[in-house]
Amino acid sequence: MTHESFENEQGKQNKVALVVGANGVIGKNLIDHLVSLKDWEIIGLSRRGGEEKGHVRYISVDLLDRDDSQDKLRGLTNVTHIFYTAYQDRPTWAELVPPNLAMLKNTLETIEEVTTNLEHVSIMQGYKVYGGHLGPFKTPARETDAQFMPPEFMLDQQNYLEKQQAGKAWSWTAIRPSVVCGFGLGNPMNLAMVIAVYASISKELRLPLRFPGKPGAFDKLLEMTDAGLLAKAIVWAATNKACANQAFNINNGDLFRWNEMWPKIAHYFELEEAPPIPMSLDIIMADKEPVWNDMINKYGLAQTPYKDVSSWGFGDFVFSWDYDMFADGSKARRFGFHEYIDTEAMFIDIFDDFRKRKLIP
Numbered sequence: 527m528t529h530e531s532f533e534n535e536q537g538k539q540n541k542v543a544l545v546v547g548a549n550g551v552i553g554k555n556l557i558d559h560l561v562s563l564k565d566w567e568i569i570g571l572s573r574r575g576g577e578e579k580g581h582v583r584y585i586s587v588d589l590l591d592r593d594d595s596q597d598k599l600r601g602l603t604n605v606t607h608i609f610y611t612a613y614q615d616r617p618t619w620a621e622l623v624p625p626n627l628a629m630l631k632n633t634l635e636t637i638e639e640v641t642t643n644l645e646h647v648s649i650m651q652g653y654k655v656y657g658g659h660l661g662p663f664k665t666p667a668r669e670t671d672a673q674f675m676p677p678e679f680m681l682d683q684q685n686y687l688e689k690q691q692a693g694k695a696w697s698w699t700a701i702r703p704s705v706v707c708g709f710g711l712g713n714p715m716n717l718a719m720v721i722a723v724y725a726s727i728s729k730e731l732r733l734p735l736r737f738p739g740k741p742g743a744f745d746k747l748l749e750m751t752d753a754g755l756l757a758k759a760i761v762w763a764a765t766n767k768a769c770a771n772q773a774f775n776i777n778n779g780d781l782f783r784w785n786e787m788w789p790k791i792a793h794y795f796e797l798e799e800a801p802p803i804p805m806s807l808d809i810i811m812a813d814k815e816p817v818w819n820d821m822i823n824k825y826g827l828a829q830t831p832y833k834d835v836s837s838w839g840f841g842d843f844v845f846s847w848d849y850d851m852f853a854d855g856s857k858a859r860r861f862g863f864h865e866y867i868d869t870e871a872m873f874i875d876i877f878d879d880f881r882k883r884k885l886i887p
Contacts, residue, residue, distance in 0.1 A: 540565045541765075542643070544605045546633050547612030548572045548584060551710030551753050552650060552703075552760075556609055557582060559757035569602060571612075571633070589629035590614070599636045607764055608637060608647045615714045619659075619677045626679040627686060634690060644696045646764045649687060651680040651702045651773070653853060662849035665747075669702070669773045669857055684773070697770035699763040701756070702853065704777045705844055707876055708753025709883070712834040717750075718876045719885075720841035724807065725795040726886045727814055730821055734800035735792040737784055738810075739845025744785045744802050748851040749777045752872045755865050762863050769861055775853040779866030784845075790870055794877055807838035807845075825887040835885065 543560055547553040548570025560566045561582060568582040576584030587598040589612065610633065614625040634647060653659075656667040657674045664671065673681055680700075687698045707718040728735050737744055759776040763769040792799040815832040822829060880886045 540567055541645075542567045542569065542602075542604045542606045544569050544571065544602060544608045544633075544637065546571045546589070546608065546610045546629075548576055549574055549710070549712070550611055550613070551706055551708045551713050551716055552611040552756060553609075554710050555708050555753035556611065556757040556760055559754065559761060563761070567604075569605070571599075589632050590625055592628075592632050595632040596636050596639075599633070600640050602637060603640050604643055605637050605641050606643050606645045608634060608644070609760060609764070610634075610647065610649045613650075613715075619679075623677050623679045623682050627682050630683050631686065634687075646696055646770075647687060647691075647698045648760055648764045649680075649683055649698065649700050651684070651700050653702065653704060653851060654678060655680050655684075655700075655702060655773075656853065658847075658851055659843075665850045665852050666854035667775070667852070668854045669775060688771075691771065697767075699769055699771070700773040701760055701763060702773055702775045703751035703756050704749045704851070704853065706751050706753050706756055707872060709876070709879055710753075711830065714837055715840045716837045717841065717844055718873065719835055719880075720807065720837050720844075721791060721873070722877055722880050722886050723818075723835045724811065724841070725791065725797060726821065727811070727817055729795055729797055729887075730817060734798040735788070735795065736800045736805075737788050737802035737845070738805040738807055738841075739784070739802065740804055740848045741802065742848030743845055744788075745783050746847060746850050747781045747783060748847065749781050749853075750869050750872065751777050752867045752869075755867050758865050759858065759863055763858075766862065774858045774861070774863075775855045776858060776863075777853060777855045778869050778872060779855060780869055781852055782869055787870065787873070791873060794874060807841045811836065811838050821887065826884065827887065828884045830885060 543566050545553050545557055549572045557568055560568050570576050570584040571587055575586030585598050588594045612629050616622045656671055657663045684700050691698055705717050725735055756776055789799050818832045
């Protein structure tokens with residue numbers, strides 16, 4: 527089935543989603559949600575490609591390469607919605623800007639050249655747009671907060687999008703989740719996987735579960751964003767005209783502190799809890815690959831390489847927040863998005879899912 531022939535029962539051309547970064551936590555969950563809605567054709571872009579299924583097909587493309595982008599995307603003449611969730615990691619804030627801006631430009635400008643159907647472009651941001659990664663910032667953060675001194679690739683992407691959209695028929699939205707939790711392998715920013723693997727290895731080594739972050743991070747307020755809830759919000763914003771050309775904070779709707787959540791996580795993994803000790807996961811977990819491989823054989827787990835479940839640097843980043851990290855999500859509610867989820871329930875559901883997938887014992 528080609529996208530040219532994809533029509534609904536009334537013969538009307540359906541919406542065609544181009545999901546950029548299709549194999550990431552956000553992209554995977556977004557595709558799952560779009561599939562459930564029935565009236566979308568979905569094209570997933572990633573370097574690794576993917577397996578075609580139903581209304582979903584995948585294209586393997588290097589979006590950093592302008593020629594490859596144009597070659598692979600020139601046939602996508604019916605794309606109506608671009609959902610941009612791709613991310614390239616780099617060691618410094620400044621080095622993040624060129625590749626992440628280039629991938630967005632190569633995608634959008636190529637699609638603009640070949641389609642007259644484009645209705646919307648959605649980009650993923652986060653609380654880095656408020657300076658949350660730099661240190662204590664104004665909380666709750668709001669979409670109207672002033673920008674800060676660059677570099678910050680998310681702001682560069684939004685500024686580019688605003689200029690590119692001027693005078694065009696399509697619109698854009700910038701979606702700003704907190705830490706996104708869900709299933710996705712090989713992702714550099716997967717906190718749920720960090721916690722699950724850290725807890726599982728702690729259990730295997732007969733150790734209590736210790737919070738490894740900064741001392742001041744244990745009692746600060748923060749929030750999470752469930753990947754399934756985020757997917758619903760992304761599509762909601764992209765298909766509601768009232769949301770055009772605006773940014774929205776998207777979060778679960780509740781706040782928590784690690785000193786309350788950590789014992790509940792320990793209980794799930796049937797572990798004792800012990801007082802926090804500041805430890806860099808990137809350092810202390812670097813030599814645990816043999817333990818992981820033994821666990822795979824011992825418990826009959828999926829053959830998942832240690833590097834694909836290791837986001838230790840990101841875990842260190844999140845557990846270092848010795849200041850409040852939350853934003854005001856009421857704008858989305860005022861505009862009509864009323865989904866929410868209990869964060870403790872989210873963690874439990876994700877850990878259950880990891881067990882069903884045989885990722886952890």
